[in-house]
Amino acid sequence: SNDYDFSQIQQKWQAVWDELKPFSTENASDTRPRKYVLDMFPYPSGDLHMGHAEAYALGDVIARYWRQQGFNVLHPIGWDSFGLPAENAAIKRGIDPREWTYANIEQQKRSMKLYAASFDWDRTIHTSDPEYYKWNQWLFLKMYEKGLAYRKASWVNWCPNDQTVLANEQVVDGTCERCGATAEKKKLTQWYLRITDYADRLLDDLNQLEGSWPSKVLAMQRNWIGRSIGADVDFEIEGRGEPVTVFTTRPDTLFGATFMVVAPDSDLAAELIDGAEDAVKAEFAAYLTQVQKKSEIDRQDATKEKTGVFLHRYAINPVNGERLPIWAADYVLSDYGTGAIMAVPAHDQRDLDFARAFGLPVRVVVDTNAPVTGAIPVIETDENGDPVLPDLPETDPAVTGEALGGEGRMINSGPLDGLSKANAIKRIVEQLEADGKGRSARNYRLRDWLISRQRYWGTPIPIIHGEDGSMIPVPEDQLPVVLPPSEGLDLKPKGSSPLGAAEDWVNVPNPIDGTPARRDADTMDTFVDSSWYFLRFLNPHDDTQAFDPKEAEKWAPVDQYVGGVTHAILHLLYARFITKVLYDLGYLSFTEPFSALLNQGMVLMDGSAMSKSKGNIVQLSEQLDKHGVDAVRLTMAFAGPPEDDIDWADVSPHSSAKFLARAWRLAGDVTSAPEVEWKTGNEALRRVTHRFLADAPGLIEAFKFNVVVARIMDLVNATRKAIDGGVGGADAAVREATETVALGLSLFAPYTAEDMWQKLGYEASVATYGWRKADPVLLVEQSVTAVVQVDGKVRDKLEVSPTIDPAELEALALATAGAIRAVGDREIVNVIVRAPKIVSIST
Ligand code: ANZ
DSSP states (O other), rough: OOOOOOOHHHHHHHHHHHOTTTTTOOOSSSOOOEEEEEEOOOOSSOOHHHHHHHHHHHHHHHHHHHHTTTEEEEEOEEEEESHHHHHHHHHHHTSSSHHHHHHHHHHHHHHHHHTTOOOGGGEEEETTTHHHHHHHHHHHHHHHTTEEHHHHEEEEEEETTTTEEGGGGGGEETTTTTTBBOEEEEEEEEEOOOOOGEEOOOOOOOGGTTTTTOOHHHHHHHHHOOOEEEEEEEEEEOOOSEEEEESSOOGGGGGGGGGGEEEESSSHHHHHTTTTTTHHHHHHHHHHHHHHTTHHHHHTTTTTTOOOOOEEEEOOOTTOOOOEEEEEETTTTSSSSTSEEEEEEOOOOOHHHHHHHHHHHOOOOTTTTTOSSOOOOOOBBBBTTTOOOOOOOOOHHHHHOOOOSSOOOEESSSSTOOOOOOHHHHHHHHHHHHSSEEEEEEEESOOOOEEEOSSOOOOSSOOEETTOOOOEEEOOOOOOOOOOTTTTTSSSSSSGGGGGGGGGHHHHEEEOOOOEEOOOOOOOOOHTTSSSSHHTTTTTSSSOOSSSSHHHHHHHBBBBEEEEETTTTTTHHHHHHHHHHHHHHHHHSOSSSBBBBBEEOEEEEEEEETTTTTTTTOOOHHHHHHHHHHHHHHHHSSSSSSTOOOEEETTHHHHHHHHHHHHHHHHHHOOSOOOOGGGSSSSHHHHHHHHHHHHHHHHHHOOOHHHHHHHHHHHHHHHHHHHHTTTTSSHHHHHHHHHHHHHTTTTTTTTHHHHHHHHHHHHHOGGGTTTOOOOOHSSSOOOOEEEEEEETEEEEEEEEOOTTOHHHHHHHHHHHHHHHHHTTTSSOOEEEEEEEEEEHHHH
């Protein structure tokens, strides 16, 4: 029939593809070049939504494109199926998290198949399968062996609502990233992965990704790692054998230090207060209690009033022997640098605010009015020849309350006087190093990765605790440590892992000597699961290894990663870290997991993100029912550049559907056979077709999907005109153009394209047919526009052959109405001809 019925077409082709598996990646004997195109895998929290629909439509364009270009494309999908959303939902419904999780996975799988994403369905993974998380445990043990996984007691971010630990990255504006509750601090013994050992490499290797990752993401990664370069300086402490080391980015200001500050929640503060009078101790204890209620964000908030307690202890400035009073104040953090600072109030705003609040001295050591470079300023003189000094504004920080952060010359600094900042830093660090009182140092904002979670639905940590406090790794041949059934366990968050109550599971003999021992009851952060999943897709059914290094050699790193900018820091940083660890362990030959990254925008509605509270959620399933899969996918690609947000209120899936029907009808109007001789076809239409064949690949590779869709629309219009306007459906060019429409559409609207392909007399599948090369002869432009200038002004234009003879062009130009009018009755003195583009007439 000649009616475009999308639901009938969808049904028909889904069955065919299920049977043919055109997207399974048989890699054993395939000699084609390879591409690995990966979409970030979803959480199975409910059915697919509009955001998924956008991401998977765009990722699929890329995968289908490379396949069409003759590559063997790996395009897998899986589920990130452990984690809090599943667990919380399961608790709410009183069911096993497995039941809820796997039901959602099945639902999402059905939706993805309907959505016709060209995934290799033989490679799906679920991170909550023991076959998968066994390898999380293996990875953990490898890292434990190398000292990269360790346990320590420390203050951790705590979500009082979810009753679980949060990584720094999961605290957003002082609140839990998932539930929005205000995060608190709690001291717990936790497992960490030593990502800080990799800080320099994680930072430096970002340079390799310049140009192939969004610059915004690179900047966010750099900022998160936050490398500062400075010095560690040792201060003797009166009445203490050991000096205290401070980290400073401004060792040049050492002569301006007027007090020392330690973090109230540090071991050092506890030690320094120990010998104090009871009243001081009590004051400190009360202060500490206050501090522990504050979030890190509040503590660093520059607008908050400075608070602190004098510890009645003194440090000695190593460069001038001055006694510096030691304070505890919460603006100094216990887990950055050394947890102690030298305060230089004249040049550091936080220190200045504190000094002004507590009446501490302020000493300027950088004269910021003194020029560092450039000419000596001219001094004005009055009629008597006396210098006229300009009215300088008050700059003393003690008066203005503004710390002097700028460049200048050192003053009040003994041997450093007169030096610039850079030279002073160099000089003082050399001096400190020579005296054994300091050394150059680096610090990072990045913290070690806290991976312990006190929740059920995650990977059990494969460690056994002996009665004597020893920790024994679960022997590799006993992996996986399988999660016990949730039945009978109270999954509600309560601050300790529910697994601790699974008596049969948690109590095990010590693998070393058979004495009673207990399993570690914490589970891993699910970011561990997703830190290496791209490698599991290479051999997802292998039960002898996490991944096959030989397959990794063939396929990895991922050529194109596609996903939301929400993962710009956490997930990408962790995956980069684990890749480097696996490289160091000798399993991989590359150090960056994702060679290129595309961040798609968000799907909005009426200008804002969709949310239940706003009641502006557009249901994907409704859109698919109403407009069809292809129309929704095409709309996603046509809406604009992929990085931009799409406002669903501003786009028209209805128009997309109408366009698809129009394209599809072309196939029904082609009356020639596939064997037709292309060269016999209408040349004008052939030119449009071949221009598209030539341009589309470059446009796709530049992610200009919307432009390609627009060009397909042009091609459809030109073809329709040819059919109805005399060239007719039997012309070879009409077949050629229509086939090209199907090839182009196969990237965006796979059902429509496949059906057109069949109507055109081919077997499935258009997706694996390939692309046609443009004929260069048909790309040569038939005419170019020549401009006619009179006295420098454009007066007319001409369509001429690109190879026109200059004399002929001159004659044509002089005869144009525009030139005749502009010249009037004046005399022509000169004509310059630059064929075929310009004729310039002077009067
Ligand atoms: C003296 C000084 C003088 C400083 C000056 C700055 C300016 P970034 O860039 O973030 O690394 N600092 C060091 N450890 C700290 C901690 N645990 N909590 C709070 N502040 C800490 O900043 C490093 C600077 O922050 C260090 O340099 C130190 O203050 C402070 F004119 O030392 B500075």
